[in-house]
Structures are given as C-alpha cells and as structure tokens.
Amino acid sequence: MMQRLEQLRHWLQQAAGLGEVSLVPASADASFRRYFRVQHAGGTLIAVDAPPEHEDSRPFVAVARALHTIGLNVPEIHAVDFDRGFLLVSDLGSTLYLDVLDESRVERLYGDALGALLVMQAHGPLTDAGLPPYDNDRLLAELELFPEWFLGRHLGRSPTDAEREVIDAAFELLLTSALEQPQVTVHRDYHSRNLMWVDDHNPGILDFQDAVVGPVTYDLVSLLRDCYIRWPRDR
The missing domain is CATH 3.90.1200.10 (Aminoglycoside phosphotransferase (APH), C-terminal lobe)
Structure with a gap:
C-alpha cells in the first residue's frame, strides 16, 4: 500500500505537474479504489488509486467526459494513467x-x-x-x-x-x-x-x-x- 501511495505521489508531482502535494484520505467505496484529497498550491483535487489488475478506469473516464459534455456537474478529468491506474479529477467537496x-x-x-x-x-x-x-x-x-x-x-x-x-x-x-x-x-x-x-x-x-x-x-x-x-x- 505504501509503495502504491509513493508511486501516486510521484505521478502527481511529475506527470500531473503539481509539485509538492499533501495527500489526505477522502473516501472509499466497495471496490479496490482509494481516493485522496490532494492539497497543492492551486487548491484541492482528488487523486484516485485504482489498481489496473482489479479496476478498469476507462468506463469512469468515458462516462465522466460524456456527462460533462452535456453540462452535468461530474468530476472533471485533469490527468489519467490507465496503465498505472491513477487519475486526477476535480474536487466536488465532502458533503453528501x-x-x-x-x-x-x-x-x-x-x-x-x-x-x-x-x-x-x-x-x-x-x-x-x-x-x-x-x-x-x-x-x-x-x-x-x-x-x-x-x-x-x-x-x-x-x-x-x-x-x-x-x-x-x-x-x-x-x-x-x-x-x-x-x-x-x-x-x-x-x-x-x-x-x-x-x-x-x-x-x-x-x-x-x-x-x-x-x-x-x-x-x-x-x-x-x-x-x-x-x-x-x-x-
């Protein structure tokens, strides 16, 4: 788990270009996915750790983009790495x-x-x-x-x-x-x-x-x- 977390942090800093970040657990669901609130100089985003051997992130990204196109308020996709199972999306807050x-x-x-x-x-x-x-x-x-x-x-x-x-x-x-x-x-x-x-x-x-x-x-x-x-x- 810690190795995945460090890989995610490195990806956020390098591939997503965020520089120094702080990761705080945001939520969990009935899957292998983990969600972290990313605090960085520009505000907050949500990082998703979805191990590709357990989770296919392509449907989420495809549906998110389709729903966003028709004007619905869904997480906006900022960066994605399907091979590693990492996503960076907009933060919709924490109030259900x-x-x-x-x-x-x-x-x-x-x-x-x-x-x-x-x-x-x-x-x-x-x-x-x-x-x-x-x-x-x-x-x-x-x-x-x-x-x-x-x-x-x-x-x-x-x-x-x-x-x-x-x-x-x-x-x-x-x-x-x-x-x-x-x-x-x-x-x-x-x-x-x-x-x-x-x-x-x-x-x-x-x-x-x-x-x-x-x-x-x-x-x-x-x-x-x-x-x-x-x-x-x-x-």
Whole structure:
C-alpha cells in the first residue's frame, strides 16, 4: 500500500505537474479504489488509486467526459494513467446529500437532483461513452440477487416451489416493463450517497462508472425510493 501511495505521489508531482502535494484520505467505496484529497498550491483535487489488475478506469473516464459534455456537474478529468491506474479529477467537496437532507432542504435538493436527471435523460443514450444495454440477462442477474442474497444469505431460507413461481412471475412483469420503457442513460446508483451538495451547479454526481442504457424510470425510483433515507409516507 505504501509503495502504491509513493508511486501516486510521484505521478502527481511529475506527470500531473503539481509539485509538492499533501495527500489526505477522502473516501472509499466497495471496490479496490482509494481516493485522496490532494492539497497543492492551486487548491484541492482528488487523486484516485485504482489498481489496473482489479479496476478498469476507462468506463469512469468515458462516462465522466460524456456527462460533462452535456453540462452535468461530474468530476472533471485533469490527468489519467490507465496503465498505472491513477487519475486526477476535480474536487466536488465532502458533503453528501445524505448528510444534509432534512425538511428544510428536501425540496431544493430533490429539485436539483431531478433537474440533473432530466438533463441526462433528455440526451438519450450517451453512445459516445460506450454504455452497455441493460438487457434481459443483465436485469435478470440483478433480480436474482433477491432470492440469492436476501432470502438465502440474509434470512437463511430457500423459497418453496410455490413461492418461486410468485417470484418468477414478478420478475417477468418487471423485465417486461423495463424493456418496454424508453431507453436512456441510466446511472444505476442515483441516490443520496452518490450525490454531493455543492454551492454552484448542484448536485455533484459521483459513482457513475457502471452506467448503462436502460429504462427511463430506473434512476427516478433509485432517487425517490432511496434505501439510505426514510421519509413519512405522505412525503
């Protein structure tokens, strides 16, 4: 780990031309990627350490550039080395939507998030980013996480034959609905832990590297039925 950190520091100083820098851990996610806030003479940036044997940074860069082109506030790519797995991107701050969502801010924050989502969807599939289709096989693989992980791993039980028939019927209904909907760019994790509250051009949007071309309602449900926050039913 320390060797990677020193390699990253050297790359920032030499290839990215930042000179002397200070690296402070910024965040982590469910992957091998590590994020550092880079403090330098010109301000702050975010350095990403994504070991190439574990992480392919090309989708992130391609989608970031495509979303930036249509006017969304995503990390701007300042420098990249795919062979080493290093990226240098703009800093969107450290305030998640989840940290500040309350009754006094909910209308504004959700309004901004819905506005950004509308921009993304209005441009249709971002074909320049090489997004894969959210097709039947990909959707079904994710639906199968319910019996495999929730029922099997979490509850420790397997569905009966009758229950499996109900599950399969529900899956078929959901698949048919998803595939019949207008197909747009789908973030796939558009919720309060991947949206940043920023003063200018809110929201900042993160974690879009797994974007696909899929159903128009997917991100809307992800945002409004956010599993990380609970609102009263009438809200």
